[in-house]
Amino acid sequence: MNIKRIEDTLNEFNKIGYSRHGMNRLAFTKEEEKVKRVLIELCEKEGMEARIDHCGNVIMIKEGKNPNLAPVIIGSHLDTVYNGGQYDGSVGVGVGVEIICSINDRNIQPERRVELICFVGEEASRFGMGTIGSSAMAGKFDQEVMSRLTDQEGVSFPKAVENVELDFETIRLASREGERIHAFFEVHIEQGPVLENHQKKIGVVTAIAAPTRLKVTIVGKASHSGTTPMNYRKDALLGASEIALTVEEAAKLEAVNGTVATVGQCSVFPGAMNVVPGRAEMKIDIRGTNVESKQVVVLKLLECFKDLKNRRHLDIQYEYLVDKAPVKLDTKMINSLSTTCEELGVPHLQMVSGAGHDAMNMASICPTGLLFIPCKEGLSHHKNEFASIEDIAIGAQVLEHEILKSM
Numbered sequence: 201m202n203i204k205r206i207e208d209t210l211n212e213f214n215k216i217g218y219s220r221h222g223m224n225r226l227a228f229t230k231e232e233e234k235v236k237r238v239l240i241e242l243c244e245k246e247g248m249e250a251r252i253d254h255c256g257n258v259i260m261i262k263e264g265k266n267p268n269l270a271p272v273i274i275g276s277h278l279d280t281v282y283n284g285g286q287y288d289g290s291v292g293v294g295v296g297v298e299i300i301c302s303i304n305d306r307n308i309q310p311e312r313r314v315e316l317i318c319f320v321g322e323e324a325s326r327f328g329m330g331t332i333g334s335s336a337m338a339g340k341f342d343q344e345v346m347s348r349l350t351d352q353e354g355v356s357f358p359k360a361v362e363n364v365e366l367d368f369e370t371i372r373l374a375s376r377e378g379e380r381i382h383a384f385f386e387v388h389i390e391q392g393p394v395l396e397n398h399q400k401k402i403g404v405v406t407a408i409a410a411p412t413r414l415k416v417t418i419v420g421k422a423s424h425s426g427t428t429p430m431n432y433r434k435d436a437l438l439g440a441s442e443i444a445l446t447v448e449e450a451a452k453l454e455a456v457n458g459t460v461a462t463v464g465q466c467s468v469f470p471g472a473m474n475v476v477p478g479r480a481e482m483k484i485d486i487r488g489t490n491v492e493s494k495q496v497v498v499l500k501l502l503e504c505f506k507d508l509k510n511r512r513h514l515d516i517q518y519e520y521l522v523d524k525a526p527v528k529l530d531t532k533m534i535n536s537l538s539t540t541c542e543e544l545g546v547p548h549l550q551m552v553s554g555a556g557h558d559a560m561n562m563a564s565i566c567p568t569g570l571l572f573i574p575c576k577e578g579l580s581h582h583k584n585e586f587a588s589i590e591d592i593a594i595g596a597q598v599l600e601h602e603i604l605k606s607m
């Protein structure tokens with residue numbers, strides 16, 4: 201692996217959308233279009249052919265010796281969150297470019313066609329919906345749902361795709377469901393602290409956690425904070441506080457099953473210092489790779505709601521915003537990637553992914569492998585996100601071996 205070349209590739213990507221507050225290459229924007237162009241130019245220099253599918257995903261192709269064999273695909277994304285980092289997504293695409301260059305350096309013509317894909321719209325920041333490009337490729341693009349999404353500026357999803365010269369009506373044609381694909385691989389920064397803490401260089405992902413998200417509305421009674429005696433109050437915030445503590449308690453009991461839960465949003469109404477809160481709205485994010493375990497947390501919450509109704513006389517309503525099933529990755533792939541790490545003497549760890557990735561969609565249409573590389577202090581979606589080029593090169597080396605093995 202050529203460390204300098206990997207660094208140059210990442211620098212080329214990160215010239216686009218750079219600011220001192222972080223990277224801004226939001227989904228379906230001019231910046232994402234520009235960085236896709238940069239990728240195409242880099243790959244065309246390596247003799248690859250570019251194709252853009254109906255969703256805007258870039259598919260770079262290196263033909264194999266045997267056109268009858270199903271292709272091997274490497275992919276990740278180049279879009280970012282608002283004020284994001286320089287490694288999330290870029291690393292996976294950069295590693296793909298490096299593997300192609302490295303194979304070309306040695307004049308290897310692989311048996312199978314190799315594709316390098318840059319999926320569009322992986323981050324949910326703009327439309328509240330992520331992994332859009334890979335969903336479309338996996339045949340899971342829901343036109344009905346997508347037609348209703350808008351960004352912060354009120355631009356609808358159909359309008360946004362039209363602005364980058366895509367046709368909303370034909371996005372579903374990006375589906376490759378039913379096509380023969382030998383394997384899909386993604387390399388991604390871990391976005392968590394596990395590898396660094398265990399001093400491992402590679403995480404072989406066994407499963408990708410899925411979120412269950414609830415919106416909870418607690419209704420009490422707004423009243424004067426000076427004239428309402430304590431025993432006459434129906435304080436919605438105090439109910440919300442008990443719910444937040446129950447979320448922690450329930451998730452801690454389920455930690456053995458890898459479940460985590462968070463209250464990341466809570467609003468209090470009317471929101472005045474001298475008014476007892478009459479209403480509170482909170483959003484709860486429960487994640488894990490074990491469906492039953494996530495359900496245990498939800499059941500504890502429902503018990504808590506009942507208790508608050510009786511004890512604090514609060515009215516509690518809830519709705520599911522998301523309830524997705526976790527994705528287990530291909531066992532053969534996990535074993536094969538772990539063996540490759542052993543063969544290369546790379547310290548590795550099998551682990552689950554707490555965050556969603558394009559790999560989870562590809563896993564529904566072909567055998568899929570996901571590799572993590574360490575990132576500093578687990579920091580991600582932040583301008584100070586960092587992964588060392590040496591560690592990225594190890595990821596590239598492992599994946600290159602794996603791909604040549606699978607030919």
Ligand SMILES: [Zn+2]
Pocket residue numbers: 277288289322388
């Ligand atoms: Zn990512």
